[in-house]
Amino acid sequence: MSSFTILAILVAAAIIAYFIGRFRSIQSCGGQQRELHSRPAYHGYYLAILTALPAIIVLALWSAAERPVTQYVAMQELPAQVLEGTDAQRALTMSVVDTIAEGLPKLSPEESETLRKARLGFVTTTDARDVLARHGVVLGSDPDRAILAAADELAAARETSRLALPLVCFALAAIGFVWGFSRIRPELRARNIVERVIRGGLFTASTVAVLTTVGIVLSVLFETIHFFQFVAPFDFLFGTVWDPRFATVGQAEGQFGLLPLLWGTLFISFVALLVAVPVGLFAAIYMSEYAGSRVRAIAKPVLEILAGIPTIVYGFFALSVFGPLLRDLGFNIGLEISASSVLTAGIVMGVMIIPFVSSLSDDIINAVPQSLREGSYGLGATQSETIKRVILPAALPGIVGAVLLAASRAIGETMIVVLAAGIAANLTLNPLEPVTTITVKIVSQLTGDLEFNSPQTLVAFALGLTLFIITLALNVYALYIVRKYREQYE
Amino acid sequence: MTDQTASLASFTGEEAQKKLRKRHRAERRFRMYGIAAIVFAVAFLLFLFGSIFSQGWSAFLQTSIQLPVTFSQEVINPSGNPNDEEELFRANYVKLAREALYSELGVDPKDRKTRRAVNELLSRGVDVQLRDMVLRDPSIIGTTQDVWLLASDNADALLKGSIDRETPSDRRQVSDQQIAWIDQLVANGDMKKRFNTGLFVNGASSNPETAGLGVALIGSFFMMLTVVLLAVPLGVCAALYLEEFAPKGKIADMIEVNINNLAAVPSIVFGLLGLAVFINFFGLPRSASLVGGLVLTLMTLPTIIITTRAAIRAVPPSIREAALGVGASKTQVIGHHVLPLSLPGILTGTIIGLVQALGETAPLLMIGMVAFVVDYPSTPLDPATGLPVQIYMWASSAERGFVERTAGATMVLLAFLIVMNSLAVYLRNRFERKW
Structure with a gap:
């Protein structure tokens, strides 16, 4: 029985329990609803919660823990030298065990017997391999006897889990129902209990965001530590050559220098900011200081459309239109511009982040107190002089915050650079040549076949962690500045 | 007296006039920069749309x-x-x-x-x-x-x-x-x-003329369904807790800072999370739209929480106090008054979150949605692609016929986004209440 079926049955049981609870509460007071502490519906909810909630929690935890626990049980069958070997070897062995265990339930009784014999050493393991191959389980080599035993253990553990889970869930539901039913009486404070559960549920929901952050940090950090077992942190952080070679299990061939990627990322982001900061800032100034409400009502949403366009669309545009256009323009004036140059990706990305600069700057300029403007006008300054000498200096911290937020967007942006920036890691100062970025390399290391224990794959997590730390630092600092700035004028 | 005439002359004299004209020219120039910035952005937008339409309509x-x-x-x-x-x-x-x-x-x-x-x-x-x-x-x-x-x-x-x-x-x-x-x-x-x-019903193909968006549309539908079923309840519940129940203190502050930062984490990092947690740890299948939906759920959660909180905050406290005054419990106030009154705002926020999720590509690349899928997925656990991922795959193919199809697929994606955004704007204008 799949988890979904169990869940559906539990939900149905909860609905039935609701009506029983309601009915029971009315019955318990002999139809005198005034006698009840809580209204009948709350008794219904109370019984429904007791019936379904514990079982659903167990179901969720069980489903989450099933895979690690069964794998752990199976692993006990493996010989000590495998268990003590490197993570990579162990993972490799476990994946073979996993494949065999997947195939075991498909075998006929005679075939299972062959496998049992092979495990005990009566027939060769080649026979076992042939039997498995007939059911679509293709193995690279004859399986070890210990592996067969582990696979058997794994399959058995899974079978037990499959049978026990519905039993446990339904037993819990039954116990909850009976206990709750016996407690329904007019004095029961059902509403308070239900409200406490609702409040607990709301709190749990609000922790999901925190759990996500923890999950990001832990998962990425864990795989990064794994990566640093192959490659020294110093070589990664300060290496100037990026050349990871092909993925081979457990081999750290090639070089994993971060610097060329980091340089490419910063270079493209810098070009993007060169476009976005002046355009965004002037647009914000015009909209908040000069434009009438009609222009503002049109221009602001149009700028926001730029932020709403999916980045893949910008990427495709940069790849198919803007890159070739720049190349041809350069050709006409005698410059050799690569179609995937820093300029291509940088300019398109710059346009994408214009709204991030403009809308936040707009808010910030609007927050500058009117009295400062009027004071400046009173001294005879023109509007632009007021903006340049009074408003911008007053709004500067906030604008810096907005620019930092935009920079963090640019650094973490993926699809534009994946399609429009280069692939080769170059340490170049020439904006007409292609460079590559951290995000491009994360994508290229993780598409295709994955081997979770080769440095070529794991390096993506180390790059991800680098990206996460850089953007987080920028964000926290930017939000701190903006907050501080707001407080200043409140 | 003579002093004053002299200083008056310095305001009206030739020198002063010249200086004033210069200052006014600077003023006009400054203003032109502002207009130029807006014109640049709008022109770029038109160029982008124009080039995609001119390439894509023939698809x-x-x-x-x-x-x-x-x-x-x-x-x-x-x-x-x-x-x-x-x-x-x-x-x-x-x-x-x-x-x-x-x-x-x-x-x-x-x-x-x-x-x-x-x-x-x-x-x-x-x-x-x-x-x-x-x-x-x-x-x-x-x-x-x-x-x-x-x-x-x-x-x-x-x-x-x-x-x-x-x-x-x-x-x-x-x-x-x-x-x-x-x-x-x-x-x-x-x-x-x-x-x-064929563009709308076919699956993947290596021939441009028989390649279509069928699988991608179904995959995107499953992902959006997952997001609606998970992110909306979770987001609304979290927002309700933070606005109505959370005691002002360190925990509430921490959750708040957390949500703001989560909203700014690069999307590709969410893809890494999905790969490490959902696929590697929990053993869910790669390329499945369920995993895509889960990753997009985590990504859109901050957006939905932030917009829902704004909608809840817009409900005037007098309504809450009136309900409390006639004896409702806090939960009843929320269930009977706050939630129904903020529903239009929540709906708008949800649509904005969905728009963001529908166009997101990078995290889907991480969890193996870049796949050559010919058959329609019948459950969210089957291999599928998504609309933006299909655009990415076609954009990376070499054949000439795929360029046209990439632009066509982009137009389909943009059409969905425009429809959803218009719906959000319509809902906001139709149901928004000014208190």
Whole structure:
């Protein structure tokens, strides 16, 4: 029985329990609803919660823990030298065990017997391999006897889990129902209990965001530590050559220098900011200081459309239109511009982040107190002089915050650079040549076949962690500045 | 007195006038910069849309050839048993289409060179087209039917003008003879551009003319469904807790800072999370739209929480106090008043979150949604792609026919986003209450 079926049955049981609870509460007071502490519906909810909630929690935890626990049980069958070997070897062995265990339930009784014999050493393991191959389980080599035993253990553990889970869930539901039913009486404070559960549920929901952050940090950090077992942190952080070679299990061939990627990322982001900061800032100034409400009502949403366009669309545009256009323009004036140059990706990305600069700057300029403007006008300054000498200096911290937020967007942006920036890691100062970025390399290391224990794959997590730390630092600092700035004028 | 006249003169004199004019010029210039910035952004937007539309509109048309195809018994079903699906499945349908085209053009099928040139006019997808017809209705075996068959990529490109007739024939992908045949077919009305339903229903294909968005649309639908079912309840509950219950203190502050930072984490990092947690740890299948949906749920959660909180905050406290005053509990106040009153705002926020999720590509690349999926996924656990991922895959292919299709797919994606955004704007204007 799949988890979904169990869940559906539990939900149905909860609905039935609701009506029983309601009915029971009315019955318990002999139809005198005034006698009840809580209204009948709350008794219904109370019984429904007791019936379904514990079982659903167990179901969720069980489903989450099933895979690690069964794998752990199976692993006990493996010989000590495998268990003590490197993570990579162990993972490799476990994946073979996993494949065999997947195939075991498909075998006929005679075939299972062959496998049992092979495990005990009566027939060769080649026979076992042939039997498995007939059911679509293709193995690279004859399986070890210990592996067969582990696979058997794994399959058995899974079978037990499959049978026990519905039993446990339904037993819990039954116990909850009976206990709750016996407690329904007019004095029961059902509403308070239900409200406490609702409040607990709301709190749990609000922790999901925190759990996500923890999950990001832990998962990425864990795989990064794994990566640093192959490659020294110093070589990664300060290496100037990026050349990871092909993925081979457990081999750290090639070089994993971060610097060329980091340089490419910063270079493209810098070009993007060169476009976005002046355009965004002037647009914000015009909209908040000069434009009438009609222009503002049109221009602001149009700028926001730029932020709403999916980045893949910008990427495709940069790849198919803007890159070739720049190349041809350069050709006409005698410059050799690569179609995937820093300029291509940088300019398109710059346009994408214009709204991030403009809308936040707009808010910030609007927050500058009117009295400062009027004071400046009173001294005879023109509007632009007021903006340049009074408003911008007053709004500067906030604008810096907005620019930092935009920079963090640019650094973490993926699809534009994946399609429009280069692939080769170059340490170049020439904006007409292609460079590559951290995000491009994360994508290229993780598409295709994955081997979770080769440095070529794991390096993506180390790059991800680098990206996460850089953007987080920028964000926290930017939000701190903006907050501080707001407080200043409140 | 003389002092004052002198200083007045310094305001009205030639020197001062000149300075004033200079200051006013600076003022106008400054103003022009602002206008220029807005014009630049708008022009870029128009250029972007314009270039995508001009490349993409032709993807909605596809060249087909109308041919009287004889479904001959010997070729399709020599055993004479129409229930033998295996045989019907394996039959040489391409031959049927080709023979129909030979007789239509009146060429000699004995000459190998001519034969090959004629064959190149038909798409490689015609066998699937004819096979599906026979499998759907085996009674057509032995009859002759007029069928619109897909033309090849090159014929399509010639009709759409992306192959230039003026190019010398040795550098052109279509020979003079083929052009003559195509012109003949077009003149007879047997070859023309028809609406391309294949773009919306077909799965992945290595031939541009038979590649479509079918699998991607279903995958995106499953992902959006997951997001709606998970992110909306979670987000609304979290927002309710933070606005209505959370005691002001360290924990609430921490959650708040956390949500703001989560909203700014690069999307690709969420993909890494999905890969490490959902696929590697929990063992969910790669390329499954469920995993995509889960990752997008985590990504859109901050957006939904932030917009929902704003909507809840907009409900005036007097309503809460009135309800509390007549004896409602806090939960009842929320359930009976706050939630219904903030529903339009929550709905708008949800749609904005969905728009963001629908266009997101990078995290889906991480969890293996870049896949060549031919068959429709029937559950969220089956391999699928998504609309933006399909655009990415087509954008990375080399064939000319895919450029047009990439732009066409982009237009489909943008159309969805525009519709959803308009819906959000409409809902906001229709139901928003000013207190």
